[in-house]
Amino acid sequence: MLEVEDLTVYYYTSKGVVRAVEGVSFSISKREWITFVGESGSGKSTVAQAVIRLVPYPGKIQGGKILFNGKNILELNKKEMRKLRGREISMVFQDPMTSLDPLRKIGDQVVEAMTEHGVDEEEAKKRAIKLLKRVNIPEDRIDYYPHQLSGGQRQRVAIAIAAALEPSLIIADEPTTALDVIVQESIMELLQELKNSGTSIMFVTHDISLAFERSDRIAVMYAGKVCELGRSEELVSNPIHPYLKALLDSVPDVHSDKKVKAIPGNPPDLRNPPSGCRFHPRCPFASEICKKEEPELVELEKGHFVACHEVV
Amino acid sequence: MSRGIVQYIILRALMIIPTVLVLYTIVFLFMRVLPGNPILAVVGTKNIPPEQMKHLMHIAGLDKPLYVQYFDYLWQLLHGNFGVTLAFPMGVPVSDYLKLRFPATLELTIWSFTISIIIGLITGTIGAIKKGTIVDTSMRLYSIIAYTLFIPWFGMILQYIFGVWLHVLPTSGRISPNVNLHTITGLYVLDSIITENWPALVSSVKHLILPSLTLGIVLSGAYTRIVRNNMVEVLNQDFIRAYKARGVKDWKITWYALKNAFIPIITLMGLQFAILLGGAILTETTFNWPGMGTFIIDRIEYRDYNAIQGTVVFFAFFVGLISLIVDLIYALLDPRVKY
Numbered sequence: 001m002l003e004v005e006d007l008t009v010y011y012y013t014s015k016g017v018v019r020a021v022e023g024v025s026f027s028i029s030k031r032e033w034i035t036f037v038g039e040s041g042s043g044k045s046t047v048a049q050a051v052i053r054l055v056p057y058p059g060k061i062q063g064g065k066i067l068f069n070g071k072n073i074l075e076l077n078k079k080e081m082r083k084l085r086g087r088e089i090s091m092v093f094q095d096p097m098t099s100l101d102p103l104r105k106i107g108d109q110v111v112e113a114m115t116e117h118g119v120d121e122e123e124a125k126k127r128a129i130k131l132l133k134r135v136n137i138p139e140d141r142i143d144y145y146p147h148q149l150s151g152g153q154r155q156r157v158a159i160a161i162a163a164a165l166e167p168s169l170i171i172a173d174e175p176t177t178a179l180d181v182i183v184q185e186s187i188m189e190l191l192q193e194l195k196n197s198g199t200s201i202m203f204v205t206h207d208i209s210l211a212f213e214r215s216d217r218i219a220v221m222y223a224g225k226v227c228e229l230g231r232s233e234e235l236v237s238n239p240i241h242p243y244l245k246a247l248l249d250s251v252p253d254v255h256s257d258k259k260v261k262a263i264p265g266n267p268p269d270l271r272n273p274p275s276g277c278r279f280h281p282r283c284p285f286a287s288e289i290c291k292k293e294e295p296e297l298v299e300l301e302k303g304h305f306v307a308c309h310e311v312v
Numbered sequence: 313m314s315r316g317i318v319q320y321i322i323l324r325a326l327m328i329i330p331t332v333l334v335l336y337t338i339v340f341l342f343m344r345v346l347p348g349n350p351i352l353a354v355v356g357t358k359n360i361p362p363e364q365m366k367h368l369m370h371i372a373g374l375d376k377p378l379y380v381q382y383f384d385y386l387w388q389l390l391h392g393n394f395g396v397t398l399a400f401p402m403g404v405p406v407s408d409y410l411k412l413r414f415p416a417t418l419e420l421t422i423w424s425f426t427i428s429i430i431i432g433l434i435t436g437t438i439g440a441i442k443k444g445t446i447v448d449t450s451m452r453l454y455s456i457i458a459y460t461l462f463i464p465w466f467g468m469i470l471q472y473i474f475g476v477w478l479h480v481l482p483t484s485g486r487i488s489p490n491v492n493l494h495t496i497t498g499l500y501v502l503d504s505i506i507t508e509n510w511p512a513l514v515s516s517v518k519h520l521i522l523p524s525l526t527l528g529i530v531l532s533g534a535y536t537r538i539v540r541n542n543m544v545e546v547l548n549q550d551f552i553r554a555y556k557a558r559g560v561k562d563w564k565i566t567w568y569a570l571k572n573a574f575i576p577i578i579t580l581m582g583l584q585f586a587i588l589l590g591g592a593i594l595t596e597t598t599f600n601w602p603g604m605g606t607f608i609i610d611r612i613e614y615r616d617y618n619a620i621q622g623t624v625v626f627f628a629f630f631v632g633l634i635s636l637i638v639d640l641i642y643a644l645l646d647p648r649v650k651y
Contacts, residue, residue, distance in 0.1 A: 090557060090558065098550040
């Protein structure tokens with residue numbers, strides 16, 4: 001359904017060009033939940049924003065293809081893009097406190113998401129009530145303003161809006177990061193329901209344990225590149241890339257005495273990324289070739305891709 | 313209306329009182345510090361017999377100690393009485409003048425205010441949408457130039473271009489002397505519409521254009537800047553991107569952004585209104601506009617204590633009232649504001 005090839009996004013800041021995403025390729029099939037996981041600044045959010053062509057200023061999609069049902073959305077004009085957004089691909093943002101217009105009633109915002117795509121007013125109103133009910137917002141809240149709802153409720157409204165036109169893909173960019181753990185679970189449950197009813201989910205998170213919870217596939221990103229990609233059971237039982245291994249070791253487990261290991265060093269400055277493999281300065285297994293040559297993403301087993309010299 | 317909002321209005325209305333009191337005190341003292349007095353200003357010479365001078369001062373009540381004068385006038389004010397004029401002509405109630413002059417100033421202010429906001433919103437929004445381009449830079453340049461323009465100088469240039477050179481607009485007064493208008497509210501445009509007096513409407517609008525454009529443009533500079541900055545900030549917010557992600561049309565998004573950017577601008581509008589009245593004095597003198605501004609300048613020449621104190625107190629009340637209204641509008645537009 002969605003195929004991304006060689007996506008490259010740069011940010012043209014006053015302090016230099018930030019090579020935020022370089023040569024990222026992946027695909028999403030129907031009814032699939034794919035999660036992008038990585039540290040802050042790894043480019044995971046940028047990839048998500050690029051898919052709906054909303055990379056914030058001064059970012060620019062530098063190259064690559066984003067094929068949605070065979071059509072390259074990077075070639076669509078403004079009007080075609082507008083028609084695609086919300087109807088075919090929609091997005092849930094990180095902070096529910098700021099992603100709804102504070103001056104308009106939530107009901108109006110849900111209705112508008114439909115009327116802007118040609119649904120008539122009456123029908124949209126009926127559907128808005130149903131949608132809000134579905135995300136557990138009682139009917140009488142339809143005239144509430146965002147500030148009268150809690151963070152979790154707002155995020156559910158945002159999900160209702162994203163799901164309003166039953167798009168084929170919902171991008172959820174860290175939708176639970178700003179919420180507490182219990183509310184987080186209800187949001188995940190909602191996304192799961194949407195997936196079960198036929199929508200694909202592109203989920204972005206920095207929380208590795210959350211990533212493994214419900215995903216079909218996982219893409220691990222480091223410094224603007226995908227370093228490992230595969231089915232989530234496969235990745236958790238058989239992690240290959242040293243970065244993913246380190247990530248898994250860094251997850252605290254309340255049930256065991258296992259010591260949490262932090263990854264030494266810091267993510268690189270993407271204005272001037274390291275040569276070769278971008279992880280080599282922090283990698284315990286790095287050898288000469290890692291400093292010189294960039295590893296390619298190769299398929300080790302069926303559907304399990306890794307970009308690392310040491311294992312190939 | 314909820315109980316909270318009624319309470320708030322009462323509280324805010326009460327807060328006008330100390331403001332007015334402070335202003336009255338300042339003006340009272342200021343006028344007494346100025347050399348001369350109303351009697352001298354009328355007589356025009358210091359060489360009058362002392363007995364006669366004493367007699368005139370007594371009639372005007374200026375022979376009383378200062379604090380007595382201060383509290384006498386305050387006492388009058390508390391009864392809604394602005395006193396009588398002390399100088400040429402003597403003994404006319406100040407309120408008669410205010411009734412005549414205030415509508416002229418109000419009409420000028422309303423027009424200038426509207427013009428400044430329209431210009432400010434348009435230029436500011438364009439600047440924000442085209443942020444970082446030459447268009448943005450020119451809007452910012454406009455803002456600074458407009459803000460620093462000196463009203464009499466700018467007014468005279470407009471008078472020269474449209475009045476002297478092109479001969480299309482009158483340069484002084486409120487209405488042509490050849491037109492008869494039956495006044496009801498004192499706002500000429502409104503009155504001519506009510507009485508269906510079309511020649512008067514044309515004439516009064518024509519007379520309004522230059523003064524209100526002068527004042528409107530000068531005041532628009534501040535709006536351009538703050539609209540632009542607020543719009544830039546709002547356009548960067550998540551919900552704008554969320555709107556885009558839903559496929560909402562661009563012009564609608566701009567409208568929603570403007571509504572959000574408008575909230576802090578309302579506060580500025582309340583503040584600007586006070587500046588507007590100050591600017592009105594300069595505009596009125598430039599265009600010979602028979603409003604409160606020309607009146608107060610005229611009265612200062614005569615050291616007409618009562619008239620000046622009365623006008624200033626009236627101004628202060630009016631500004632207080634406007635800022636109260638502005639706050640209520642604020643509450644009406646922003647659902648988050650609670651009283």
